[in-house]
Amino acid sequence: MKILIVEDEQGLRESIEEYFTEAGNICETVSDYKAAIEKVNLYRYDCILLDITLPGGSGMDILKSLKEHNHQDGVLIISAKNSLDDRLDGLNLGADDYLVKPFYLSELKARVTAIIRRKSYNGSNQLTFNEITIDLLGKEVRIGKQQVKFTRKEYALLLYFIANKGKVVSKNAIAEHMWGDSIDIADNFDFIYSHIKNIRKKLVEAGCRDYIQAAYGMGYKFTDS
Amino acid sequence: MKLLDRYNRVTLVTTIIVMVITGIIYYQTISWILTNQIDKDLVVEEHEVFDYVKLNHHLPQVFDSNDQQISFSPAVPGAVTRKFINTNYYNTKEKGNESGRGIISSVMVNGKCYRILVVESKVETEDLIQIIFGITAGVILLLLIVLLITNRLILTRLWQPFYTIMKELRLFNVTDTTDPQKVNTNIDEFEELTLAVVSMASRVKNDYKDLKTFTENASHELLTPIAVINSKLDTLIQTENFSERQSKLLNDLYMAVNKLNRLNQSLLLLVKIENRLNDEKELINLRALLEELLTQFEEIFQDKQLKLVCTINDASIYANRYLAEILLNNLLSNAIRHNYRGGEINIVLTAESLSIGNTGEGDALHEEKIFNRFHKSSGSEGSGLGLTISRQICENFGFLFNYRFQKPYHTFVVQFNAGL
Numbered sequence: 001m002k003i004l005i006v007e008d009e010q011g012l013r014e015s016i017e018e019y020f021t022e023a024g025n026i027c028e029t030v031s032d033y034k035a036a037i038e039k040v041n042l043y044r045y046d047c048i049l050l051d052i053t054l055p056g057g058s059g060m061d062i063l064k065s066l067k068e069h070n071h072q073d074g075v076l077i078i079s080a081k082n083s084l085d086d087r088l089d090g091l092n093l094g095a096d097d098y099l100v101k102p103f104y105l106s107e108l109k110a111r112v113t114a115i116i117r118r119k120s121y122n123g124s125n126q127l128t129f130n131e132i133t134i135d136l137l138g139k140e141v142r143i144g145k146q147q148v149k150f151t152r153k154e155y156a157l158l159l160y161f162i163a164n165k166g167k168v169v170s171k172n173a174i175a176e177h178m179w180g181d182s183i184d185i186a187d188n189f190d191f192i193y194s195h196i197k198n199i200r201k202k203l204v205e206a207g208c209r210d211y212i213q214a215a216y217g218m219g220y221k222f223t224d225s
Numbered sequence: 226m227k228l229l230d231r232y233n234r235v236t237l238v239t240t241i242i243v244m245v246i247t248g249i250i251y252y253q254t255i256s257w258i259l260t261n262q263i264d265k266d267l268v269v270e271e272h273e274v275f276d277y278v279k280l281n282h283h284l285p286q287v288f289d290s291n292d293q294q295i296s297f298s299p300a301v302p303g304a305v306t307r308k309f310i311n312t313n314y315y316n317t318k319e320k321g322n323e324s325g326r327g328i329i330s331s332v333m334v335n336g337k338c339y340r341i342l343v344v345e346s347k348v349e350t351e352d353l354i355q356i357i358f359g360i361t362a363g364v365i366l367l368l369l370i371v372l373l374i375t376n377r378l379i380l381t382r383l384w385q386p387f388y389t390i391m392k393e394l395r396l397f398n399v400t401d402t403t404d405p406q407k408v409n410t411n412i413d414e415f416e417e418l419t420l421a422v423v424s425m426a427s428r429v430k431n432d433y434k435d436l437k438t439f440t441e442n443a444s445h446e447l448l449t450p451i452a453v454i455n456s457k458l459d460t461l462i463q464t465e466n467f468s469e470r471q472s473k474l475l476n477d478l479y480m481a482v483n484k485l486n487r488l489n490q491s492l493l494l495l496v497k498i499e500n501r502l503n504d505e506k507e508l509i510n511l512r513a514l515l516e517e518l519l520t521q522f523e524e525i526f527q528d529k530q531l532k533l534v535c536t537i538n539d540a541s542i543y544a545n546r547y548l549a550e551i552l553l554n555n556l557l558s559n560a561i562r563h564n565y566r567g568g569e570i571n572i573v574l575t576a577e578s579l580s581i582g583n584t585g586e587g588d589a590l591h592e593e594k595i596f597n598r599f600h601k602s603s604g605s606e607g608s609g610l611g612l613t614i615s616r617q618i619c620e621n622f623g624f625l626f627n628y629r630f631q632k633p634y635h636t637f638v639v640q641f642n643a644g645l
Contacts, residue, residue, distance in 0.1 A: 015456035023410035080448040102452035102486055116298070118227050152522075168462045172479050179521060191524040216460055216472035218479070 001046040001116050004181070005029040006036045006062065007078065008054050012101075016049065019105040020112075022166065033057030038075070040066055040097070047074040049108070052081060060093060067094045074115040104173035106164045107128045113163035129162050130224055131208055143206035153178055154199050161212065161222035170219040196220060227264075231379050233373060240372065244365045245447060248358070255357060260326060264309055267328040270295065270343045276330050281524040291315075292346040300340040305331035314346045338642050386410035391418055397426055399433045400499050416552050441496045444489045458482065484608070491610040498548065498617045508547050511540040515574060522561070530567045537574045542641050544622045552618045555611045556581045556637055563635065571634065582595045582629075582636030589630035 003020055007013040008031045015132045019029045030036045033056035041046065048066075051061040063075055077090045080101045087098045097117045099108060106211060117127065117136070127134040133142045139155055151159065160177055161169065162197075171189045178192075200212050213221045268295065283299050290445045294314065307330045314325025327344040386408045391406040405426045408419040458479060467475070515537060525616050526533055541548065560570045560583035567586035594600045599609040615637075619626035625640040 009453060010447070011453035012456050014451070015460045018460055019456075080445060080452070100449050102482075105456055115528040151528065170462060170479055171476075172483055173459070179524075191528040195524075214468065215462065216467045218467070218472045218475055 001027045002044075003028070003042075003072075004036075004039060004045045004048045006031075006049060006054065006059065007051045008032060012203070016108065019109065019167070030057070030156060032195060033062070035060075036062055037065060040071070041069070044071065044218060045073045046119065047076060047096075047112050049112070050075055050077050051087070052079040052090075057079070060089065063093045063095055072119065074112075074119050076108075076111055102182075104174045104176065106160070106167060106169040107177055109167070110160050110163040110177065117145050126176075127159075127162065128167065129211075132162070132203070134159070134162075143203065143208045148202050148206045150199070150202065154155065154195060154202070158197055158199055163221070164222065165211075166221070166223050167217050168215040168221045168223070174219070214216065228375065230575060231542070232378055232380065236372060236376065237369065240365075244368075246502040247360060247367075251361060252354065252358060257352055259353065259613070260347075262346065263326045264328070264348065264458050266293075267309070267326065267343050271328055271341065274330075274341055274343075275332060277524055278334050284332075284334055294342075294344045296342045296565070297339045297381045298342075299333060299619060300338050302331075302333070305329065305338070305340045307331070312344055316346065316348075321535060324351070328335075328408075383412070386412065386419065387413040388414070390422055394422060397427055404430070437496050437499060440492055444492045444496075447485075447489050451482060451489065454482050455486070479531050481583055486577055488608045488610070490606045491614060493612060495614055495617060498614065498621055501621065506543055506545055509542050509544055509546055511549070511575060512537055514549065515553060515572070515579075516558060518550075519572075522557060525561055525568075527563060531561065531564055531566065532569045533572070534569060535572045535574075537572065538576065540574050540576045540579070540641070542622070548621065552615055552639070555615045556639075558609055559583075559637070571636070575643070577642060578638055578640045580636050580638040582634040584633045585635045586633075588632075590635065592628050595628065 001024070003025065005013055005016050005020075005027060005051060007016065007029070010031070013031065017029050020027050028039065028043075028083065030039055031054075032173065033054045034052075036059075037057075048062075050059045050062060054105055059079070063077075066073060066075065075095045076100060076200050077095045077098045079086060079098070090098050096118070097111050104135075125136040127136055129144055134140070135142075141150055141155065141158065157174065157178060160174065171192055171206055174192055178195075196212060203211055209224070211222050211224055213223060215221045274285060274295070285295075286295065287295055292314070307328070310327050310329060312325050312327045313322045315321075316323050321575045324347045325344045327342055330341045330343075332339050332341055373530075389408045393408070397405055405423055407423050408415065410416055411420065458475065466539060519533070519535070521547060522587055556579075557570075560581050563585045564570065564583045565586060570584075571580070571582040596614050598613050600610040600612075616626050619639060622641075627640070628636045629636045
């Protein structure tokens with residue numbers, strides 16, 4: 001997939017670029033309004049990660065320009081502005097999602113993957129990872145032909161892992177993805193472990209390979225290598 | 226002490242002192258004048274005696290006239306000095322002593338010396354003085370009463386602007402958008418006061434606004450570095466081969482950044498609530514919202530082995546959804562965080578109120594302090610802003626937010642229609 005990262009903060013831009021750069025992905029980056037508007041007028045992207053406050057202009061104007069030209073690029077706004085108004089403005093203007101800084105890269109990846117999936121799998125809505133097939137509409141998981149029952153949270157966690165395949169996902173990121181802001185009340189993340197244990201068990205029992213690896217107590221990695 | 230009372234007391238005391246002093250002077254003067262009058266009468270009588278002796282060469286016959294008695298007694302020549310005396314007067318008609326005034330003099334009759342004593346009753350004089358004194362006292366009393374009443378009326382009316390200003394001040398709230406009203410008055414002092422109050426209020430509000438803007442900007446500026454740290458950590462853990470020690474350190478870093486981020490978000494939220502930036506209200510089904518949150522928290526209840534006792538009835542509030550979620554989230558988080566393993570959480574939702582109580586160690590919390598920013602119970606992992614935010618949200622909605630303690634239950638109660 002082809003991704004454009006519009007972000008003026010160098011450190012963040014580089015991290016995102018590094019996280020998204022992998023086999024089959026093309027990442028381009030720009031750091032100001034002018035360069036961004038030139039890029040989006042010339043090339044098409046599967047997803048544009050758009051910061052709102054940019055040197056030389058507002059990300060909202062880039063979004064407007066995209067919609068005026070009827071470009072179908074997926075747009076995910078990444079902004080430090082966490083006000084409801086901004087969020088609504090962005091979504092009303094046609095952004096596909098809105099992520100507030102600071103965020104976990106794995107969360108960003110999951111959101112971007114979801115946007116691209118929505119844009120490109122028109123109709124089919126099937127996600128495949130080796131022997132795992134997921135029907136996104138029916139929220140059904142199959143290993144080969146066998147259907148595996150997952151709870152709502154387990155299903156969400158599996159999707160999250162697949163979106164971040166090959167990456168170490170921190171426990172904090174998982175917790176926040178699953179339970180939102182309320183998670184800071186948990187002193188430890190033992191209950192994540194039990195969810196993961198369940199997913200693992202269900203997958204393996206259905207004849208799936210065990211893709212989930214624990215990563216040094218910091219998090220987990222979903223990988224087939 | 227009220228100003229009016231103080232004022233009355235001062236005027237009363239000074240009036241009475243002045244009146245008493247005048248009274249004394251008055252009394253002295255009148256009695257001096259009247260005594261003088263009597264003395265003149267006595268001298269006239271003495272001269273009559275002298276004239277009579279000169280003409281007839283013997284003493285006049287002694288008789289009782291109106292309130293006057295004359296007596297003669299032989300005396301050694303030269304031994305009698307002429308003087309006025311205060312003495313008793315024996316009233317033969319009423320058979321009693323009255324106060325009297327007398328003159329002692331001497332006269333030579335045919336070579337023999339006689340002492341003359343003329344005494345006149347002072348009863349009438351004293352009656353006169355009494356009447357005058359009575360009238361004066363009456364006037365003083367009347368004056369005092371009139372003074373008190375007019376003082377009360379005039380002062381209450383005069384001070385009206387003052388009380389109006391006081392009311393404005395009492396209602397003053399830095400977070401309010403409305404300024405205190407300028408009070409209309411044509412009294413210079415109050416005019417100055419109201420101007421001072423109005424300018425002070427706007428100054429305080431400006432300062433407060435600046436402070437808020439500062440907090441907002443500072444928190445905002447912090448977001449980007451936090452985002453960078455977070456993303457760098459995410460990138461760092463992708464590199465392989467960490468020792469156990471390194472991953473422990475990384476975990477701690479994650480936790481700390483997470484906490485920093487939460488703190489920052491809370492500050493931003495607090496500013497936003499105070500600015501009333503979340504004013505889009507809608508009818509919220511509180512029951513549905515609460516049940517949704519409880520499902521969300523399910524794993525955490527299980528993890529901490531908390532027993533949940535719920536009485537949930539239908540309830541709807543007209544409020545901002547985002548803030549309502551935060552409020553419920555905060556209350557539930559607190560109930561979990563300050564609970565012990567195997568404890569209990571009681572939730573009661575009715576149409577009028579929501580109470581969330583939890584078992585907890587320790588005694589009652591200090592009600593004044595817990596709502597302060599950054600007040601934390603020992604060992605709390607929170608930001609110290611949760612209750613402050615909860616209270617701000619309640620204020621914003623016009624709800625009452627209270628804390629109750631009944632060992633071992635710490636309970637927070639939100640009353641929805643407190644304003645009605």
